[in-house]
Amino acid sequence: MKITWKDSGDKASYDLARFSRVFNLRRPNHFPRAVIDATCAGDVVAGVKLAIQQSCQVAVRSGGHSMFGWSLQNDSLLIDLGNWKEVVVEADSSVAKVTPSTTGEALNNQLQAYGLMFPTGHCPSVGLGGFLLQGGQGWNCRNWGLACEKIIAVEVVTAQGELLLCNNKQNAELYWAARGSGPLFPAIVTRFHLQLLPYPSSGFLSSAYVYPSALYRRAFEWVQSMVPEADEDTEIIMTAFYPDSEHEVCLKLHFVTMKSDATAAENALLKLHQSRPSGALRESVCQKESLTHLYEEQAMANPDSHYYHTDNAFLADTANVTDVLRESILGLPRGKSYAFWYPMYPRSQRAVSDMALSVPSNHYFAIYTISESKNTAAQSSKWVDMTMEKINEHAVGSYVGECELKLPHEWYWKGQNAQRIEEVRQKWDPNSLFCAAHECDSQRA
Numbered sequence: 001m002k003i004t005w006k007d008s009g010d011k012a013s014y015d016l017a018r019f020s021r022v023f024n025l026r027r028p029n030h031f032p033r034a035v036i037d038a039t040c041a042g043d044v045v046a047g048v049k050l051a052i053q054q055s056c057q058v059a060v061r062s063g064g065h066s067m068f069g070w071s072l073q074n075d076s077l078l079i080d081l082g083n084w085k086e087v088v089v090e091a092d093s094s095v096a097k098v099t100p101s102t103t104g105e106a107l108n109n110q111l112q113a114y115g116l117m118f119p120t121g122h123c124p125s126v127g128l129g130g131f132l133l134q135g136g137q138g139w140n141c142r143n144w145g146l147a148c149e150k151i152i153a154v155e156v157v158t159a160q161g162e163l164l165l166c167n168n169k170q171n172a173e174l175y176w177a178a179r180g181s182g183p184l185f186p187a188i189v190t191r192f193h194l195q196l197l198p199y200p201s202s203g204f205l206s207s208a209y210v211y212p213s214a215l216y217r218r219a220f221e222w223v224q225s226m227v228p229e230a231d232e233d234t235e236i237i238m239t240a241f242y243p244d245s246e247h248e249v250c251l252k253l254h255f256v257t258m259k260s261d262a263t264a265a266e267n268a269l270l271k272l273h274q275s276r277p278s279g280a281l282r283e284s285v286c287q288k289e290s291l292t293h294l295y296e297e298q299a300m301a302n303p304d305s306h307y308y309h310t311d312n313a314f315l316a317d318t319a320n321v322t323d324v325l326r327e328s329i330l331g332l333p334r335g336k337s338y339a340f341w342y343p344m345y346p347r348s349q350r351a352v353s354d355m356a357l358s359v360p361s362n363h364y365f366a367i368y369t370i371s372e373s374k375n376t377a378a379q380s381s382k383w384v385d386m387t388m389e390k391i392n393e394h395a396v397g398s399y400v401g402e403c404e405l406k407l408p409h410e411w412y413w414k415g416q417n418a419q420r421i422e423e424v425r426q427k428w429d430p431n432s433l434f435c436a437a438h439e440c441d442s443q444r445a
Helices: 011-019 041-054 104-114 128-133 172-178 213-229 262-273 291-301 321-330 374-394 417-428
Strands: 002-005 034-037 058-061 077-080 087-090 095-098 151-157 163-166 188-195 203-212 234-241 250-259 282-288 307-315 338-343 363-371 395-397
Touching (some): 034 041, 041 058, 041 077, 087 104, 095 104, 104 128, 128 188, 151 172, 203 213, 203 262, 213 321, 307 374, 321 338, 321 363
Parallel strands (some): 058 077
Antiparallel strands (some): 002 034, 087 095, 234 250, 234 338, 307 363, 338 363
């Protein structure tokens, strides 16, 4: 087990271990006591026991895609799982057993050989660990549900250094918390057991329509009206962005249908196509699609070595969503930044009792500002904070995976879930061995 200590005298090696796998250049200037390169469950157990001996906390890094650098905690032992990537596929039962640092793209690349897939995060380089613990807004989650709903078991290391299997029959409290408690989870997941889906090789099609900002209201109201009658295997998203050839915000309405039958997929998209508003700058209809191509598009939209700031909100179902989001969408900072609206209906209407996270409304909205310099990043972050403050007046909560957890926990975990998470934490990690989110943001570089 390789350990890189802060006080070892080798600053270059320490900084490499501390920062090399942190995706966002906008990161906290925090200094772990040491970074442990864990490549098996035994290393994780040893790391937890070392932290107990050292009387310090434990932080965990899976894929390094936490936009707020939650794995970087002062004076902690950082257990980095990045070099431990394992996928075991049990094709007969459509189950995969996967280590947390495995990326969504890597998992699905292996699963396609078996005719299977998993609704991972849209960005290909996102590790499964944080994505699943935070709920997992993956492919077609408005219909198929959050990705964490397809966790059937987790293997964990507890705050006492014990290896446990958790499912709905044993250690059920930890199983419940693993499905959505995010950085508040009071253990370290070493392996997820995932229920898989058939890969829709025949009926994987997409349609896209790009509209100018002048048609914002017409385009947005049309796509909202299509949600209730859209096919159950069709993902819907509206993205605001700046095309390279345009000097104003454009709106991309993207429909991706993932069905086993090609004719049914084509019919689902043609039904939407027939009622589309006129005036689109570009259209593509019923194009052959694949996860590989979609991952490539997401990688281009989310480039490495940039400064990111993000925030989100679930808008109240009673809100006039078109009016509430108009200023934020049309006022998007120029460049590579983007914002998107994602309908959560009909998943938002289904209650799931055995998971920590819930979907509180039909409308989800998120902003990603992407900057190439610290100065521009600071300006963009200020704009995001001001914009979301206004939007939150019409919101009922936020998704834990794309925000800084600045508000009371009841904002993110609904009903009695926030209290229950705290009770589970008190039981399984009474001495707060495991770090959670940052207490404050004053040290962000």
